[in-house]
Amino acid sequence: MNLVLKIHQSVVACSVLLASPLLAAEDGKQIYQLNCVACHGAMGEGAGAGTFPPLAQSEWLSGTAERSIQILLHGLEGPVDVNGKTYNLAMPPQGALNDAQIAAVLTYVRSHFGNKESAVTTKQVVAARKKSENRSSPWTANALLKEYPFPKQEKVLKDIVMEVYKGKWEMLPDFSQIDPDAVEEEAYGLFSFRNVAQKKQFGVVWQGEIVAPEDAEYCFEMMADDGARLSVAGNEVVSAAASEAKGEWRIGKVKLKKGANPIQLEYYQLDGGVDLQLRWFGPGISRKQLLTDRPKGRRKKPSAPVIDLTPTNKEAALYNNFITGTTSRALGVGYPGGVNTAFSTEHCAPELLWRGKFISGGRHWTGRGQGTENPLSKDVVSLTGGVPYRIAAEEAVNWQDLPKVQYLGYSLDTNRYPTFRYRVGQAEILEKSLPNASGMQRHLKITSDKNAYLAVLLAKSGSEQGSRELLVDKKLRVTSTESIQKGPEGYYTLLPLKKGTNTFTLNYSWD
Ligand code: HEC
Structure with missing residues (x-):
């Protein structure tokens, strides 16, 4: 095994010397089969019939290579959305791979399985390693996206900030009168409950911008079990109340200008499981989800930040x-x-x-x-x-x-x-x-x-x-x-x- 690895490394070193992306990709295939295939599958489809996330056409590989370099260097854990599905697992850091091997394997995955991204150089890996040398824990998807966002044009929702409120409500409260319990920047480009630790008796307000492809009227569809309200470009577009029939789509329309329009989604949850769905469509947009599912499985760590503006007498x-x-x-x-x-x-x-x-x-x-x-x-x-x-x-x-x-x-x-x-x-x-x-x-x-x-x-x-x-x-x-x-x-x-x-x-x- 040791011998194999040694030979393997020298081959990689050669290919880097020759600076041939093709050669690097060939070596990358071997490295992939040794180090990644068990979890990500031979075709990058995700092993275990979808238990593990795919690399095929994964947005995580798009744009800057540094995002995926960081995943290999430090690992990734907690909820992550890949091609519309939420995984909540942990990938260990690929500590066994040296810089040239990381470059080679990423060059390979970025140019196979339907991916068409540029080659990765050893230099990029060296720089990324240096930049994150103080990191001692695996990345979370959110933290990674804050530093290495997806290429701009693919985002429908931008600059989303989420506030979580604790409380028991029978109808939507005026959240602006209540102090939030936690504030989080949602780097994903979709609304989600992934940073909500509470299972019941909470409220959430998301604010951000929605990018419309054209000056036109757009349609928003919402389904909610408790109360929810969507406002876009300053207008209330669609809302749902707990007393109304559940499991029904509610529809609203609004005129948007091309580019960024302010959007706000409010929601409260009394008991039971979260059930909120939101999608939109219109000129240039086929029906598309604006909210991702709550991840299955339990949250690993309550990483939700706490904000409490006024310390009480005793508590920090x-x-x-x-x-x-x-x-x-x-x-x-x-x-x-x-x-x-x-x-x-x-x-x-x-x-x-x-x-x-x-x-x-x-x-x-x-x-x-x-x-x-x-x-x-x-x-x-x-x-x-x-x-x-x-x-x-x-x-x-x-x-x-x-x-x-x-x-x-x-x-x-x-x-x-x-x-x-x-x-x-x-x-x-x-x-x-x-x-x-x-x-x-x-x-x-x-x-x-x-x-x-x-x-x-x-x-x-x-x-x-x-x-x-x-x-x-x-x-x-x-x-x-x-x-x-x-x-x-x-x-x-x-x-x-x-x-x-x-x-x-x-x-x-x-x-
Ligand atoms: C032990 C299993 C395992 C191995 C080995 C492994 N991964 Fe992963 N990988 C995962 C899991 C699990 C996730 C999702 C982590 C989460 O849920 O936060 C992931 C996520 C990723 C992601 C981001 C999400 C996606 O699907 O695009 C990339 C990119 C990635 N891995 C690349 C690699 C590469 C390249 C290798 C080999 C050098 C590798 N992984 C080896 C389990 C593994």
Whole structure:
């Protein structure tokens, strides 16, 4: 097996040297048969009579190759729509394949099974690998599409933002008077329930734009078990109420202008299973679904972000969406008492700290949901960017030596304060922050399998106030139980780790 692989690799290397897409595709076929065929089928039809998703004419292979490179590098899990069918499985990262092999196999699948996409080069794979080197978990379809959207022209619905509301309604409420429980950008290009964790007693509002091929009248058909209402271009087009006959299509017409028209779909679910269908047709459009099925099977993780604009007395508010000034994957935490952080789950560190009001979901509610949300404060202190940790055997820290950082998730206590769990090199860290009258304390519980040092970058700049204290932005005092030093990336504290469990506290207080 080893020998086969070796020969195989050298063949791929040759083909890359010759830069012949044809040769690469030939090698790609072998790689496909060794590594993909078990799940995706000999003809890319999806193995197990459709249990696995097809690659034949899959939209996921269309346009930029980077989308599929990323799938091979990091895997894919959770609900994914392929050719109109929802799968909810997991594909493991194809870690056994090197860059040239990934290029070859993707060149092959992109030019077979009815696909007609361009060849993939090793260079593209190298660049994609570099770009996502900090990713430590599989992609979800939604996250992948946010970064690598499908080619534009194929999308009927654009810039969809979805709000989920919790509540028990007998008729459609005025959602604009209620605070949403979760906000999500729906990157798919169709309405869907895939990011709704609730099974019953919830409401959803989707807003976005629908692209009409012509200036003309279009027909919308809706079927709903509870209540639903569709508005397009500012007009209510079709609605359904729970009291009316179920299982009947309701039809409405509206004049649209060529191009993007605003669209809003409201829905509430009282009991039982979700049943909502929506389709449209008209000049340039044959009857087409605007809503995909709810995925079969159970959701793997409640990845729905929570938005809660006003922390109550006891409970922290969590906001899981794009926040200005930190990585695209970050969790905003608004602690009671007006202390707020944005914890980057890419770098595994609080990157922003601010006092006062937390964050608003208003932008996602009224706007198109694009861009990022700003903290509701002018007092935002940006602490670090990039991986702020280094592991050293001795007190001298080599900042070039970047450790592998892996985010492992978070848990919430009864006050909804998160404890983040992540790994830095061989050390596993539990991190929990507790607010106090002047700021917050950051508690680190670090389990190490050997004696070592963990350097924790505290801020990119600031001024030293003695050996264990730092003033950042002239207003935030950071103190450590260990010494604070200046390094090439900024100020850091050096935590001595003993084999076993160690605890440290970092204090952040407003001047
Ligand atoms: C162990 C089974 C398995 C193997 C092996 C596997 N895949 Fe997948 N693949 C899946 C599953 C399952 C999904 C859908 C994941 C989900 O539901 O989120 C998927 C999704 C995909 C997708 C996006 C959806 C689609 O159907 O277009 C692409 C592209 C893809 N795989 C390519 C490949 C290639 C190329 C290989 C070989 C190098 C490969 N896969 C190997 C199981 C596998």
